[in-house]
Amino acid sequence: MRHIIMKLLLWERRLFQLINGRLHNRFLNFWLFYFTHLGGATAAISINVLIWAFAPQPLKTTGLQAMIALAVSHVPVAIAKRLYPRMRPYLALPGTNTFHNPLKDHSFPSGHTTAIFASTVPYMVAYPALTVILLPLACIVGFSRIYLGLHYPSDVIAGALIGTGVALGTVGLWA
Numbered sequence: 001m002r003h004i005i006m007k008l009l010l011w012e013r014r015l016f017q018l019i020n021g022r023l024h025n026r027f028l029n030f031w032l033f034y035f036t037h038l039g040g041a042t043a044a045i046s047i048n049v050l051i052w053a054f055a056p057q058p059l060k061t062t063g064l065q066a067m068i069a070l071a072v073s074h075v076p077v078a079i080a081k082r083l084y085p086r087m088r089p090y091l092a093l094p095g096t097n098t099f100h101n102p103l104k105d106h107s108f109p110s111g112h113t114t115a116i117f118a119s120t121v122p123y124m125v126a127y128p129a130l131t132v133i134l135l136p137l138a139c140i141v142g143f144s145r146i147y148l149g150l151h152y153p154s155d156v157i158a159g160a161l162i163g164t165g166v167a168l169g170t171v172g173l174w175a
Contacts, residue, residue, distance in 0.1 A: 015153050016089055019146045024097050028147060033099060036144035038137065039112030044070055044119045058126065065122040065170050073118040073166040074111065080158070081106040090149040098149035110151045110159035113142040117163025125171050 037043050048070060051063030086108040090098040120134040142160055145151040151159075 012153050013093070016093070016146060019143070019153075020089070020097050020149050021095070023147065029099075032140070032144040032147050035137075035140050036112060036148060039110075039114075039116035039141040039145075041115070044115045048119055061174075062122050062126040065126075065174060066119045066167070069118040069122060069163070069167040069170040070115055072170065073114050073163050076162050076166070077109055077111050077114050077159070080109050080162075084108045086152075086155070088150055089152055096149040102148075103150055107151055108155045108158060109162060110142065110145050110155045112145055113138075113151070113156045113159030114163040116141040117160050118167045119163075121164050121167030122171050125168070 045067070048063050048067045052060055052067060053063075055063060085106045088103065088107040090096040090102055091104075116138045120138045124131045124134050138160070142156040145156055145159075146153055
């Protein structure tokens with residue numbers, strides 16, 4: 001079992017280094033630096049509050065579901081960060097590309113990825129046609145967290161699973 005875990009960690013490190021190192025270029029540096037903020041508290045909360053406050057029904061209800069999922073999803077994130085204190089890649093791996101003011105808290109799981117999935121999944125459930133826009137957008141935010149040297153791929157996958165699970169639970173309980 002230990003052998004399998006070591007192989008998975010090695011594979012994850014290689015994937016991280018591919019995304020964070022070899023793929024770096026000026027175009028992605030610019031766009032991913034800005035896209036990543038869609039998973040931040042300011043953008044995620046603001047967008048959903050505006051939809052809840054000003055959109056007509058049933059979009060208003062979906063905005064409320066997204067806000068609740070966003071709030072609830074950060075409970076398991078906070079717990080996981082305390083239980084599994086993982087050092088951020090830019091601190092653990094020499095030569096990692098990162099940008100100014102990198103985060104210093106624990107890496108696992110990705111809060112930005114959790115937030116974008118918790119925020120977008122209710123809209124994807126209510127309006128399936130939006131999935132072609134929202135799912136790639138959420139994945140880009142997750143990808144950006146690796147690209148910017150702030151998270152490992154498993155941090156992002158865990159964040160996507162937590163955000164999606166909480167959002168689906170929120171929507172499911174609503175009915």
